[in-house]
Amino acid sequence: MRRRPGIGGLQTAAAARDQYRLLGENVAKIRTDLMKEQLATFRSQLEDFARKHKNDIRKNPAFRSQFHEMCAKVGVDPLASNKGFWAELLGIGDFYYEIGVQIVEICLAMRAQNGGLINLQELCSLLRQKRKGLREAVSEDDCLRAISKLKVLGSGFEVISVGKKKLVRSVPTELNKDHNEIIELAQAQGFVTVDELERRLSWTSGRAIDALETLLEEGFAMIDDGHRDGRRRYWFPCVSSISSLGGNDA
């Protein structure tokens, strides 16, 4: 095209741009058609897979976790949305979202006792009790995945590692390093005393008391002043699984 001056030139330029745009759209359309086709193929392959192995996924936790790992490697997230093919054809979404809802309920029910921190094993066993009617086994890995999905909703659902155990936090309070160390120490006997903290961790008494008071305020710790030696013990329900003691009069 020759550039012509004046209105004519502008009009030609505009027409040229339009033509390019149409061409670009066509190219894009071809690509989207290709994508649609690929998607359809993928979907049918997934359907085949689902037909043969849907039961395996539901019944076998090891296979499930392997499946998740492979998805993660490839870069897809089967639990991202209920609309995805994965959820639709494998039914894997409902399984995890249901677990999520049940975990929230359990954490809420136990909050009065443990302030919002619960041992992962305790959570899993309570979850299994709740699901006794259904015949699908739930592994710890499943719980962890469900919780990691719940994290996006705010409200602080998170799994933290303290020492050898994993704790599930369901309140937005953050625990700093001092708190973590106290809870780790408490795993041995279920409680700590101020002396123990000063001795084992070489803290000043001010630091120990400060940290313990915060944990007390948030509801993670309980005070026990009834011992003969008169020293105050701070019990942590999240690591000592008091609920499993049942009718034990300690």
Added chain:
Amino acid sequence: MAGAALPTAELTTSGRPILLPNEIECSLLSNVELEPEGSPPLSSSIHLRSSFLILTTHRLIFVSDSSAAAANTASYVPLASVTHIFLLKKSIKSMFGSPRLKVQLSVGSDGRVGGMGTRSIVATLVMRGKDDVEAFVDKFRQNWGARVWEREKESESASSGSSLVVESSASSSGFDSRGMRVVGVAGILRREQEMWESTDKSLQDAFQDLNALMSKAKEMVMLAEKMRLKLLSGPSQAGSSNDEELGSKEEMQDWLLSVGIVSPVTKESAGALYHQQLSRQLADFVKIPLERSGGMINLIDMYCLFNRARGTELISPEDLLRACSLWEKFDVPVMLRKFDSGVMIIQNKSHSDEEVFARIKLLITRPDALQMGVSAGDAAMTLGIAPAMAKEHLLTAESRGLLCRDISPDGFRFYINLFPEIRTDDIYLVKDQGIYATWIKCASSPSRLQ
């Protein structure tokens, strides 16, 4: 003599082959012919006609079908001497004729098939029966690949590390041949065993299928990435408020979602159609719980309520989050709100911050509140919302300068902020109007609670 070069398989009196220990029968085809190719001396001795072909984990057993023969004869080809299985050719010819599978066998120097030989011949299995050939070929390959006979030669402790299943495969403990009776404890144990083995095998199948699926998924992901980049670069074009383009962008996001790739909600695009629909649905659903809980509700509580109401086809937490984030684009009377601590709530638009602060101020300037302050619980009772959210509001009010906090052994309490009223140049001055004066009056009044 047909079949002279193939080792003879033993049969029971009723014509069933006697299986070796650990050998499992997999498949049965009728009317199969084994046709060797190549030079005559070898080929004629192997040629078999109209046999039953039984595929086991260790061998291919050909049982001759001829009713004319007095005694049934059978021969077998050990899978160990199969060196190659050619692909099943699909051509126009094969559509009309019977399927043919070419197999390469290693032959010893004396012309007998079996064991490792130096030469090899190619034979063709012509399947004239009406059975499912594809399934048979698959199983053939699997058994051949599994090489069960080799594993047995190794030590008995076959905890097959190749399998990724946590339950250890119990295939090393013996499995009696089919002659065993099916009654009694032994029978029960055997059935358990069989169930384990079949689960194991089906899981191996599952893993193979999973691998194939994942490689396809990888391709999809790469394609989707290209699409996603195109999506993100889209808005940069000048004046692209083209309706058509927006529509296709939504479609693309829907597809990405189907595959499981989460794409960001760009400012212009409205996210996947699915989320838009969900967003509207949620806005309607949320009205009743909001009223019940005083105008605001925790996002996680909403997740539980909504999913419980749904029953099946539950939504994921991310779905919920996206749907709520889309509210600001539509004209709905609810909004999503995020506090500094990370807690997210849904509240009525009518419940603006200013309104809440006004109510808090009213609450906190009451005489008893001036003396004792307000805790989260008190605020919750008065405002009619949950304590956790009351606390959030009090904290926000504090960050705006409306309140002061007081942390004591009694707990966490809030008082009205008097500091703005105190002038730095004359700190003892008390203005007659103003909260400071009221506070002093209350604080020094004799009705103070001890």
